[in-house]
Amino acid sequence: xxxxxxxxxxxxxxxxxxxxxxxxxxxxxxxxxxxxxxxxxxxxxxxxxxxxxxxxxxxxxxxxxxxxxxxxxxxxxxxxxxxxxxxxxxxxxxxxxxxxxxxxxxxxxxxxxxxxxxxxxxxxxxxxxxxxxxxxxxxxxxxxxxxxxxxxxxxxxxxxxxxxxxxxxxxxxxxxxxxxxxxxxxxxxxxxxxxxxxxxxxxxxxxxxxxxxxxxxxxxxxxxxxxxxxxxxxxxxxxxxxxxxxxxxxxxxxxxxxxxxxxxxxxxxxxxxxxxxxxxxxxxxxxxxxxxxxxxxxxxxxxxxxxxxxxxxxxxxxxxxxxxxxxxxxxxxxxxxxxxxxxxxxxxxxxxxxxxxxxxxxxxxxxxxxxxxxxxxxxxxxxxxxxx
Numbered sequence: 001x002x003x004x005x006x007x008x009x010x011x012x013x014x015x016x017x018x019x020x021x022x023x024x025x026x027x028x029x030x031x032x033x034x035x036x037x038x039x040x041x042x043x044x045x046x047x048x049x050x051x052x053x054x055x056x057x058x059x060x061x062x063x064x065x066x067x068x069x070x071x072x073x074x075x076x077x078x079x080x081x082x083x084x085x086x087x088x089x090x091x092x093x094x095x096x097x098x099x100x101x102x103x104x105x106x107x108x109x110x111x112x113x114x115x116x117x118x119x120x121x122x123x124x125x126x127x128x129x130x131x132x133x134x135x136x137x138x139x140x141x142x143x144x145x146x147x148x149x150x151x152x153x154x155x156x157x158x159x160x161x162x163x164x165x166x167x168x169x170x171x172x173x174x175x176x177x178x179x180x181x182x183x184x185x186x187x188x189x190x191x192x193x194x195x196x197x198x199x200x201x202x203x204x205x206x207x208x209x210x211x212x213x214x215x216x217x218x219x220x221x222x223x224x225x226x227x228x229x230x231x232x233x234x235x236x237x238x239x240x241x242x243x244x245x246x247x248x249x250x251x252x253x254x255x256x257x258x259x260x261x262x263x264x265x266x267x268x269x270x271x272x273x274x275x276x277x278x279x280x281x282x283x284x285x286x287x288x289x290x291x292x293x294x295x296x297x298x299x300x301x302x303x304x305x306x307x308x309x310x311x312x313x314x315x316x317x318x319x320x321x322x323x324x325x326x327x328x329x330x331x332x333x334x335x336x337x338x339x340x341x342x343x344x345x346x347x348x349x350x351x352x353x354x355x356x357x358x359x360x361x362x363x364x365x366x367x368x369x370x371x372x373x374x375x376x377x378x379x380x381x382x383x384x385x386x387x388x
Contacts, residue, residue, distance in 0.1 A: 035281045035320050041270040044240065044260025047182040048274045050284050051190055051246070051253035052316035057278045062186075065164055065179040066259055069234030070107065070130045071242055072172030074188050075153045077126055080119070080138055081196045082156065091120040095141040097133070104132040104171065109210050111137060121210060123199075128208040129215040130233065132171040139170040146170055160187050174236050182257040189231055189244050189255050203230030203246075220268040221245050225275070231255075233267070241267040247275050252284040285324060286316045287352065291367060294350070295331060300385060301377065302339030302370040309333070309347055310367045317352060317359055328353050331364055343369045 038048070038058035047062040049055065056062075083089035094116040102113035109125030111117060111133045119141070125134035139149035146169060153167040162184035168175045193200050206223070207216045221228040227247040234242040240260035247254055256274050261267040288294060290313045296306040309331075319327070333348035341347070348364035 039273045039277055041258075041273055042261060042266060043258045043270045045182045046256070046258045046270070046274060047186050048278050049186045049190065049255045049257075050278070050282065050316075050318035051193065051255055052284045052286060052314070053318045054190070055318040056183075057254070057282055057318065058274060059182070062182040062257075063164060065181055067174060067176075067178055067236060067239045068172055068180045068185065068259075069174075069236040069239040069242055070132075070172040071180075071185060071232050071234040071244055072167065072170065072178070073126055073130060073135055074185070074192060074232050074244065075157065075167060076135050076138065076149075076170045077123065077199075078188065078192055078196075079149065079152050079156060080123065080142060081192070081199050083142055084119075084199075085196070089119060089142065091118065091123070093119045093141075095119060095122055095137050097137050098140055100146070101133045101136040101140065104136055106132045106171070106173070108133045109208075109215070110213055112211075124202060124205070124208045125210055127202045127232075128205050128217050129210075130218060132173070135171045157184070157188075160184075160191050162187055172234060172236070172239075174238055182259055185244060185257045185259075186255050189246065189257070192231070193246060193253070193255075200230060203232070218264070219243065219245065220264065221247075221271060224268070225272060228275070235264075243267040243271045245271045245275065247279070249279050252279065252282075254278045281321055282318050283321045283324060284316060284318045286314050287327075287329065288315045288350070290314050293367065294364070295333065297333050297337060297347070299337045299339055299341065299370055301373055302341070303373045303377070304370055307337060307341060307347070307370055308367040309364050311350065311362060312344065312365050315350065315352070315360070315362055319354060319359070323354055326354055327359075333364065339370050339372045341366050341370045343367065 045061040045064055048058040097111045097113055097115050099113050107130040109129045109131035122134045122138050125131040136146055139146045143149035149170055150167050157165045165180040165184045168178040218233040227249045228245055230246045231244045241263055242259045245256045256271050258267055258271045261270055288311055292310050293308045294310045296308055299307040329352045331348055331350050337347055343366055345366045346363045347366055349361050350364050351361045352359045
């Protein structure tokens with residue numbers, strides 16, 4: 001037997017409806033309503049991603065392997081942030097500058113061999129000035145050698161699902177085996193923003209002075225678009241001019257990865273065009289928060305009569321602008337939940353739809369553990385279930 005009931009209004013006109021049904025098969029599917037075609041831009045590869053939901057809003061050759069140039073340094077910084085987060089490294093630690101780091105060509109922060117520089121300053125030189133010398137110095141300090149550090153880079157790439165990525169060095173120095181994709185770079189950028197918000201603010205800094213030499217951030221969008229607050233430029237002859245950018249307007253953050261343009265001006269204008277497209281035609285909403293109690297269904301044979309249920313992580317969606325008020329969400333919950341139930345155990349699904357479209361289906365889990373009740377409670381529940 002099943003019944004349906006509208007429970008309450010959630011976040012303005014968004015409604016949650018409870019259907020108590022038999023336990024279903026669970027899956028995840030995403031569909032999108034039609035939107036205008038993305039702009040035809042002069043870039044070999046690009047991808048545009050909503051940060052909160054991870055939904056791809058537009059793409060072109062996003063899985064084609066390319067040399068990423070200095071965009072590599074996003075992973076170099078990510079590894080360093082990991083070391084800091086796990087208390088194996090401090091921003092105040094002093095790093096001895098090797099001859100190898102000092103001899104690095106390309107973009108530099110002009111470190112002196114034999115000098116000692118803090119991790120904090122090296123990170124600024126890495127992020128703001130794109131210093132190859134800073135990159136090698138940090139790599140050697142963390143792992144002993146740049147080669148060993150690259151192993152860490154590739155290990156983290158695997159953990160982040162960057163399946164088409166292989167790093168050979170910490171700088172992005174040209175190498176035919178040093179490859180990644182626009183999609184993988186977007187995943188890395190999202191990880192930097194999501195895992196290390198306290199470090200991410202560095203990417204918005206427009207200049208950094210070291211040893212009397214002032215250098216400016218090469219991300220020109222920091223000056224032309226106040227919503228842009230990161231992230232990283234890159235350029236080599238083989239890679240072309242590249243830019244990973246992230247912008248926040250209202251409550252929506254978008255990540256853009258643009259690769260293989262013809263000039264500094266082109267990478268900025270193409271990035272601006274795709275960012276504007278994303279913000280103009282899409283909106284993003286977090287419908288439910290991780291751990292938010294969505295319902296308290298009946299549990300049988302337990303020490304308690306009800307079970308709090310919700311989601312294991314935030315549920316965010318991206319959808320065409322103006323479609324939010326047409327969303328509906330339902331919960332399908334097992335009508336025969338029996339104790340014991342462990343925390344995190346799946347007991348149903350939450351489904352979000354837009355008209356006839358099913359946008360997303362995610363697991364509904366127990367937010368608490370419930371042990372078996374007393375023999376009296378179990379006997380009582382047995383009788384109640386027989387009667388009902």
